[in-house]
Amino acid sequence: MTDAAGGRRGQLRASGLRPGWTTGACATAAATAAWEALHTGEFPDPVQIVLPKGHEPAFALTQEELGDGVAMAAVQKDAGDDPDVTHGAVIRARVRRGEPGSGLAFRGGPGVGRVTLPGLPLAVGEPAINPGPRGYLTENLARASERLGVAADAVVEISVDDGEELARRTWNPRIGIVGGISILGTTGVVVPYSCSAWIDSIRRGVDVARAAGLTHLAGCTGSTSERVAMELFGLPELALLDMGDFVGAVLKYVSRHPIERLTLVGGFAKLSKLAAGHLDLHSHRTAVDPAHLARLAASAGASPGLAAEVRAANTAMGALQACHAAGVYLGDAVAAAARAEADKVLRGAPVSVDVVCIDRAGAVVGSAR
Numbered sequence: 001m002t003d004a005a006g007g008r009r010g011q012l013r014a015s016g017l018r019p020g021w022t023t024g025a026c027a028t029a030a031a032t033a034a035w036e037a038l039h040t041g042e043f044p045d046p047v048q049i050v051l052p053k054g055h056e057p058a059f060a061l062t063q064e065e066l067g068d069g070v071a072m073a074a075v076q077k078d079a080g081d082d083p084d085v086t087h088g089a090v091i092r093a094r095v096r097r098g099e100p101g102s103g104l105a106f107r108g109g110p111g112v113g114r115v116t117l118p119g120l121p122l123a124v125g126e127p128a129i130n131p132g133p134r135g136y137l138t139e140n141l142a143r144a145s146e147r148l149g150v151a152a153d154a155v156v157e158i159s160v161d162d163g164e165e166l167a168r169r170t171w172n173p174r175i176g177i178v179g180g181i182s183i184l185g186t187t188g189v190v191v192p193y194s195c196s197a198w199i200d201s202i203r204r205g206v207d208v209a210r211a212a213g214l215t216h217l218a219g220c221t222g223s224t225s226e227r228v229a230m231e232l233f234g235l236p237e238l239a240l241l242d243m244g245d246f247v248g249a250v251l252k253y254v255s256r257h258p259i260e261r262l263t264l265v266g267g268f269a270k271l272s273k274l275a276a277g278h279l280d281l282h283s284h285r286t287a288v289d290p291a292h293l294a295r296l297a298a299s300a301g302a303s304p305g306l307a308a309e310v311r312a313a314n315t316a317m318g319a320l321q322a323c324h325a326a327g328v329y330l331g332d333a334v335a336a337a338a339r340a341e342a343d344k345v346l347r348g349a350p351v352s353v354d355v356v357c358i359d360r361a362g363a364v365v366g367s368a369r
Helices: 007-015 023-040 131-148 163-167 196-211 223-233 247-256 268-275 290-299 304-312 316-325 330-346
Strands: 063-066 070-076 090-097 104-108 154-160 216-220 240-242 261-267 352-358 364-368
Touching (some): 023 090, 023 154, 104 131, 196 247, 216 247, 223 352, 247 261, 247 330, 261 330, 268 316, 268 330, 290 304, 290 316, 304 316
Parallel strands (some): 104 154, 261 352
Antiparallel strands (some): 070 090
């Protein structure tokens, strides 16, 4: 199937949603504009770049400075119809000529994180400018250098206004990236509601934990489940995967990059969706299935009358409470079914999975090993 009929671009066109641009694309645009100004004395505004999948977006500059042997250009990130933590952030590139034959060197300025733990695709000590953006930034500067008739020897410093504050709302502190955000984007394009950034963060969290030698990780649906995981198992923060609704992303990645033990900890309602075979637990995309809960209740010993009450319950917690009052362990039944579904996704990978269901207060209401 061609892009015109399907694929991510086709899906985006059909949705009517507006795409956005990653921090990597914005950094590339800013660096390209600064590099051209350094040699011509004029900033191209807007500045057009070429991204890996053939997109050729143009970016308006929000600020520009030209000094003695250095140029700076800034671009404000527009994440389109999928605004994230960095939507509206100002990405700056300060560029100067490098030594002849040195090629392109990357530096992290204020607001860009620094890698402090192994397991990421960047060496410890490097600025958190990911390989994807490094690649297409290099290609765009090489293309500009060819037009200008100069060698592509440059030192590029990327910075992000208020990046250190923004990073507190990302995974970076947990996976050992300190001092700011990461410059991300394999393709440079933010596809609305693709959730790719979160899923990529989950994968990086697994990588860092494995590199640190951890053998027991916990996939958690939120802050309460993280607290429970730490209390129950004594896990360090590095072992906690903030999977949100993306349990499928955790299971699929761990199936390819196994760990000895994976514990899934989450709210009873969310994990009841996994028990029913759903790998995306978001309330807008999947719903609790009362009929499935009723079948699980029956398998746990519920009478026909109680099963009918479960089927008619307004909420998953209402069903759980009805079973608890009758001495039927619906929480354990849901946890066992969720564990069985997780095992299906793992497809025989050498990973031991257990499941812990909790209520809103963090009390354990079911478990399975």
